[in-house]
Amino acid sequence: MSADTGSFEEIALGYIDVVYRVAVGLCGKSVDADDLVQDTFLKAFERFGMFEQGTNCKSWLLTILRNTWIDRLRHQKVVGNVVSLEDDIIDQAGEVDEDVKLNSSELLERFSDEQIIKALKRLPHEQRLTLLLIDVEQLSQNDVAEIIGVAVGTVKSRVSRGRMELKTRLESYAKEMGLTGGEK
Amino acid sequence: MNHLTDEQFEDIMQGKDADLRHLSECKDCQNALAEKRAVAKRLQMAFKSVKPDASLEETIRGRINEKRRQLGLVVSGGRPWKTRLNDKMWSTLAAAAVLFAVAIPLAIYLSASSSAIAGQAELVRIHEHNMSPHTEFFSDSDPEKLAAYLKDTLGFTPAMPAEGHGLAIRGCCIAHFKEQITGSYVVSTPSGIISIIVVPDTPKDIAMDRMPAKKGYGQTFWKSSYAHCNMVAVRLGDYTYCGVGEISKISHEYLRDLLNRLLSDTQPS
Numbered sequence: 242m243s244a245d246t247g248s249f250e251e252i253a254l255g256y257i258d259v260v261y262r263v264a265v266g267l268c269g270k271s272v273d274a275d276d277l278v279q280d281t282f283l284k285a286f287e288r289f290g291m292f293e294q295g296t297n298c299k300s301w302l303l304t305i306l307r308n309t310w311i312d313r314l315r316h317q318k319v320v321g322n323v324v325s326l327e328d329d330i331i332d333q334a335g336e337v338d339e340d341v342k343l344n345s346s347e348l349l350e351r352f353s354d355e356q357i358i359k360a361l362k363r364l365p366h367e368q369r370l371t372l373l374l375i376d377v378e379q380l381s382q383n384d385v386a387e388i389i390g391v392a393v394g395t396v397k398s399r400v401s402r403g404r405m406e407l408k409t410r411l412e413s414y415a416k417e418m419g420l421t422g423g424e425k
Numbered sequence: 426m427n428h429l430t431d432e433q434f435e436d437i438m439q440g441k442d443a444d445l446r447h448l449s450e451c452k453d454c455q456n457a458l459a460e461k462r463a464v465a466k467r468l469q470m471a472f473k474s475v476k477p478d479a480s481l482e483e484t485i486r487g488r489i490n491e492k493r494r495q496l497g498l499v500v501s502g503g504r505p506w507k508t509r510l511n512d513k514m515w516s517t518l519a520a521a522a523v524l525f526a527v528a529i530p531l532a533i534y535l536s537a538s539s540s541a542i543a544g545q546a547e548l549v550r551i552h553e554h555n556m557s558p559h560t561e562f563f564s565d566s567d568p569e570k571l572a573a574y575l576k577d578t579l580g581f582t583p584a585m586p587a588e589g590h591g592l593a594i595r596g597c598c599i600a601h602f603k604e605q606i607t608g609s610y611v612v613s614t615p616s617g618i619i620s621i622i623v624v625p626d627t628p629k630d631i632a633m634d635r636m637p638a639k640k641g642y643g644q645t646f647w648k649s650s651y652a653h654c655n656m657v658a659v660r661l662g663d664y665t666y667c668g669v670g671e672i673s674k675i676s677h678e679y680l681r682d683l684l685n686r687l688l689s690d691t692q693p694s
C-alpha cells in the first residue's frame with residue numbers, strides 16, 4: 242500500500258452522499274435504503290485491503306452497492322415480492338392517451354421530487370440503476386458499464402429505455418393528477 | 426431521412442464527439458433531445474435534496490469500529506478510531522485486517538495440521554457462497570420441495586425449522602465440505618440471514634467449543650466465531666447442524682435458539 246494511504250473513513254465514507262442517493266433511488270426513502278448503505282460500507286470495509294488506492298473509489302463502492310442490492314432482490318424473490326402499497330399510486334394511472342405528452346419542462350416541474358423518485362422506483366431494476374448512475378450521478382458510460390458488468394452499448398440502450406419509461410410513467414401520473422390541463 | 430439512434434442520442438447527452446449534422450437540420454431529433462435532457466435534468470434535481478441523516482454515518486462508523494474490535498484491530502486508549510491514525514499505522518492495521526479476513530482462512534485451509542479450523546473456514550465459505558448473487562440456488566420457499574430436493578441430492582432429508590415468527594426458509598444449496606457433498610439451506614430471520622449447513626463431522630472435529638448448558642435445552646450446543654461469522658452447532662442423528670450468521674447481526678444465543686427450534690420442530694427422516 243502506498244505512503245499516502247488514508248483510513249477507510251477518510252477515503253470511502255466521503256462518498257456516503259452518493260451511496261445514499263443511489264440507495265434511495267433503488268429502494269425509495271426507507272429503512273431498506275439505510276440498511277443498504279450500511280451493508281455496502283461494511284462490506285467495503287471488509288474488502289478495503291483489496292481496494293487499489295488511487296483508483297476510482299466511488300465506482301468501487303457503487304459496485305459493492307449494486308451487488309449487495311442484487312443479492313437482496315434475489316433473496317426477496319425467493320420469499321415473495323414485497324411491494325409497498327403506498328407506491329402503487331403511480332401504477333394506478335394506467336394507459337396514457339396519445340395526447341398526454343410530457344413535452345414541456347414546465348410540466349415536469351409540477352411533480353414533487355418525491356413523486357419523481359417514486360416513479361423511478363417502478364422501473365425495471367437494471368434500468369433504474371443505470372438511469373441513476375448516468376443521469377443523477379453523471380457517471381460516464383464506461384464507468385457504469387464496469388459497475389453493472391455489461392457492455393457500454395447495453396448501458397446506452399438501458400438508460401435510453403429507462404428515461405423513456407420514466408417519462409411514460411410520469412405522463413400517466415400527470416393525467417391521473419389532472420396536471421395536463423392546457424398542455425399539449 | 427434516418428433519425429438519430431438511441432445510442433447516438435446518449436453519446437450526445439454525454440458530450441461525446443458525435444456527428445451533429447443531422448441534428449442541426451432535424452426538428453424531430455432536436456425535440457427528442459430536448460425532451461431527454463429535460464427528463465434527465467428533472468431526475469437529477471429530484472435527488473438534490475436527498476441527503477443521509479447524520480445518524481446514518483454515525484451508525485456506520487460505529488459498526489466499522491465494532492468490526493475492528495472483532496478483528497482485533499482495537500486502537501489503544503479506547504478512543505474511537507476516526508481519522509487520527511497516521512498513514513503507516515493504518516497501512517499496518519489494514520494489512521492485518523486483510524490477512525485476517527482473507528489470507529489466514531486460505532492459509533489455514535491449506536494447512537493440514539489445522540484441518541479442524543479449516544472446517545470452520547469452510548463453513549464460513551459455504552455461508553458466503555449462499556449469500557453470493559452468483560450462487561446456484563434451489564430457491565423455493567416451500568420447505569417440502571426443498572426437503573425433496575435435498576433428499577434427492579444428498580440421499581437424506583435434513584431437519585428444518587417450522588416457519589413463522591419471522592422465520593422463512595429461502596432456499597438451499599449443495600456445496601462441498603472437506604471434499605464431501607454437503608447440503609445447506611438458508612433461513613431468513615428478523616435479525617438476518619442464517620445458513621444451516623449439515624455436515625457429517627462432529628462439532629469437536631470442527632474445533633468448536635461446548636456452550637454452557639442452558640435450562641430447557643436438552644442438547645449440547647457448540648459454538649465458534651470465525652472471520653466475520655458466528656456459528657453454533659448441534660449433533661442430530663448422524664449429522665452436525667451448523668448455523669452460521671454474520672457476527673454483526675447474529676449472536677451465538679440467537680443461533681442456539683434457532684437450532685433448538687429445529688430440534689423440537691422436526692426430526693430428520
Ligand SMILES: [Zn+2]
Binds near residue numbers: 452453
Ligand atoms: Zn431526425
